[in-house]
Amino acid sequence: MPSARGARTVGPRRRAEEIIDAAAAVFAERGYHGASTQDVADRLGMRQASLYYYFPSKEAALEQVCLRSVGDFVERAQAIAGGHRGAAEKLAALIQSHLAPVEIRGDYVRCFLRERRFLPRDSARRIGRVARRYEGVLQGVIEAGIEAGELRRDLDPRLTTLALIGMCNAAMEWYGREPDAPVRRIADRFAVLVIDGMRAARGATPFSGSRAKRSGGRAGSRPRRRIGG
């Protein structure tokens, strides 16, 4: 039975992943700069210096965490976007897909969202590219939906994409603290919320008119009443 020194509790390549797991957990909890390599080592029951057998630097560990976090996000999104369903359905599926990892990879995702900016320039750029590609997939679905007449023509695809992603990312923060909010439920509610707002109006008049107002009088947007459908 292995113990004390040179112990190997698990398979050969598996140990490295355990260490990344620990790093993700610690970074997510205390923040990259707030966490020390000692914290990571403690969580693994090993010595701080031993970590450097697996990683050349703390930054490299963060990079690994972020890379695994980003993982197959893009691929899954592309798979959904490439399907034959309507834009609304695709978006609902994309929301579900975006939110899903919070359960089993919450630490990774949170770490990515909050600590990615501390990566060295090179890896930051590489990861940034992936993120931008992901945004592009979403935006593509929205643009196609507009083109097809399924979504409102006055949508700003870029802002809508960012709104959607931001909303989901925010959920990563409070997920687990909110009672009665499993991923499925959150995803469903989010989908209804924004997708119904994006749908091409059937009979109703969009809220548009009231927006750019406000310059004249008081702060508020005096809304004109909607004409019932």
Place this chain on the structure above:
Amino acid sequence: MPSARGARTVGPRRRAEEIIDAAAAVFAERGYHGASTQDVADRLGMRQASLYYYFPSKEAALEQVCLRSVGDFVERAQAIAGGHRGAAEKLAALIQSHLAPVEIRGDYVRCFLRERRFLPRDSARRIGRVARRYEGVLQGVIEAGIEAGELRRDLDPRLTTLALIGMCNAAMEWYGREPDAPVRRIADRFAVLVIDGMRAARGATPFSGSRAKRSGGRAGSRPRRRIGG
């Protein structure tokens, strides 16, 4: 002419605010733990030790930043919520109000959003109370809107509130990097996006059916179909 030592460039109480400004900027850029008191001092052209004339600790500086960030958020929200307009209008105004500080207080707000969790327990709790009160104001507007029949009855007020806030908070992150996206425009788009999704449907069919597809009879909450109206 004041210079070198003991110089006072500005009024008596004003200096402290300059220092908080610098702290906010530095904390926002590098993160609380990633930023050193030296960084703050550099930005002010003063010595690191001199900061401690104004603040007993780095944590105290962070607390000040967060307190000022939270500022009059709640009051402004309450003012809007207390008005006599409809829920949709109030929400649009709330979005605008929420987003507004990013222009002149971006550093503060970003610092609050990202670094608040590193505050010592006591101040974290105090600030947490403020944040929760703010959420409550928004949620109250939504609940009132539902009650009044202006907003969809099947909205989850809590999740909707969090979605709204999360969407806006996310914008704080990318604001300034997105071209052609002044606050006003973002606020308008966001308002259209979610508020139209929240409105009590007049003719349109909600999206419910297509969502839960993919579950194949899984645990999830089978979304109940809305009865139109």
Place this chain on the structure above:
DNA sequence: TAATTTTTCTATCACCCGATAGACGTTTCT
């Protein structure tokens, strides 16, 4: 079992960080 490789350990370093103490220049008050 002996040799080799893999993994962990001990020991240590150079550095930076937050914080304190006390001197010194500046401003304000009387």
Place this chain on the structure above:
DNA sequence: AGAAACGTCTATCGGGTGATAGAAAAATTA
């Protein structure tokens, strides 16, 4: 002008940090 308060400085300290070097234990291979 003299005293008091204010604001900044220099100097320094204890402690934690990321990282390196090399010994040693465990696992693997021959």
